[in-house]
Amino acid sequence: MLAQRPVLPPLRARVEAIDLARGIAIALMILSHAVSGLLGLSEVPDWGMVPIHLLTKFSSSLFILVFGIALAVAFLPKVGTSDWPRRRLKLVLRGLEVMFWYKALTVVEMLPIFPREDIVAALLYQRFPIWVEILGFYALALLWLPWVLPLWYRMPLWSRLVLPVAVGALSVALERHFHFWGIEPLKAILVEDADHYTWGQLARLPLVMLGLLIGEGVLRWYGDAATRRRLVLGLAGAGAILLAGFVALVLTTTTFDEALTAVAWNAGKHPPEAPFMLFSVGGALAILALCLLGGGRAAAWLRPITVIGSDALRAFIFHIVVIFLGLRLLMEAWQVYSYPQVLGIGMALIPLTAGWIAFIRWFRERS
Template sequence: MILSHGTNGLMPFDDFPAWGQVPVHAITKFSSSLFVIVFGIALAVAFVPKTTAPDWPQRRNRLLWRGLVVLFWYKVLTVVEMYGRHDTGAIVDTLLYRDFPSFVEILGFYAIALLWIPWLLPLWAKTPAWLRWLSPVPVAFASWWLLHHFDFWGVPQLQALIVEHPDYYTWGQLARGPLILVGLLIGGVLLQAYREPRTRWALAGVLALVSAALFAWFLIRAGELRPLLVDIARNTGKHPPQLMFMLFSTGGAFALLALAVAGGEWLAKWLRPIAVIGSDALMAFIVHISVIFLLLRETLGLYQSVTYERALLLTALLLAATATWIWLWGAMKRALKRSSDSEVQRK
């Protein structure tokens, strides 16, 4: 995601060299499905097992509060993205959901999801396993049917928020719902399998096979490959989700998941900067969007004035800076907590 934003935030896609379009920018499309699946995995691992605990209402409320925090930062970063290149009226329209941003819109999806999904997690925990495994299918069908047969009372923005709309770059709750459910399913298996090396490797193998099957399906239907990959790199078929984009994006997402599950803590150690960025996704989003739009574009005036190679270099520096900031932020919070605990013990 940061690679995509760091390059496309500094120069238009038409200025990318051929190798920057394919494979570099095309590969970044794996993140769009990976993030939603990982969202479901996190819910399954950290919250679903707690739905029967006495303190579940408190845990649910923390998730709801997190949704409000994400919503706050979504609005703030919308202004950051649009400031300097859009008039006040356009910014206000976007803040009021009459329009949508592009770079930060994924935060809007998470914010809304965190306000309704926590209420359904206890029901998910009680649902029979066979019904859970079938659940992505009816949700995908419902999203498709509503997209093609319901006009949402003539409110395209409402359609965009639920099943997406071709005129708005936004993430629909129901359109991406199947990926959340897939993440919940994977997370449930991961919770049981992770500590046993054999079962973890078996899960990684299954994820790799699913990835291979999705890519095979993609290649069978692809025809002339490079023009299709260029279209995918340009987000053709992303909103609303279309088959070829989703086959490519989810195929890559499953491949990365297989690698992460197989590599486990060893891989996290060797890819420490990426692991640090992933440890606080919201902070990573705040930092990299702020640096791109406030520092690189507005303060330094680098928009459309750099080569693609320089944009890649700046993006690499941005990744390092984001990881460093998150590490320092975490270290500061840990130090404050230790100080607070010591004070409590003295009293």
């Protein structure tokens, strides 16, 4: 069994539970970006940091996990077929499209805050934005991952299980002990740097690989009710173990309340540290398990969230433009509203984003 290559039976229909999980990740991002982009974390009351802002820490890990799952479900079964070159080109072109929007939204994000020189520096990878930086990770990953997916496809199970751990250890070692010839942006892009808010390609690659493994499980077991339950229980159990590991780890050095507050303040997010990642990935796995358990019915009940997850790029573009171009720049709404008000703005943006995506689809169908 450990020598087995990926088993990838085709699915008969789109797995809307994956769209729901991605939509939850983006909805949590929207709440976080609205609060931090319009008010700032320093103005958030304690009851807003824990538990409300704390829960948004699941979003980034969930988004990257679902990225790996989607690669496995939609593209990995095509590796080695006559259709693979076309699929690979589609991924690369998508990466170029995301790269364009990453740079465009960098300007949108920084325009109300920074002078022209800083914006140009960010466009040239001499510095980095904050709120749209995960889009930069996604763009770069789409440009190189399609070329190594065939290697993953040929690897036996034991090596697919070991590789995420090995890559994670390598990333930590490089971040701590290798200085990348003094080129800070290169270090930030690959393994992250304490002075830059980035998502490192190697630092977050283990999460993509974990998503690929989960995606393989979805292909094999999601179609049957009995095996789906076992998959859900496995994911929920893994999430519970990671969250329990977070509790056990932090209680050796601090109190539980202080540890939750530190996570809410992004301590250990960039570069990734064990407590933050145990909490974030554990919560992401629990959410993913609930989405797969609910399946199509949950996706239908939470249709606006599912719609957002079905078109992540358009959802990301819309909420960043509204927050930073519409509210922060044009309406000069920086620290104008109270925390409950900006939280309400963030919550209102979620159905508005879904409505915008639905409108664009309706318009394209009729134009």
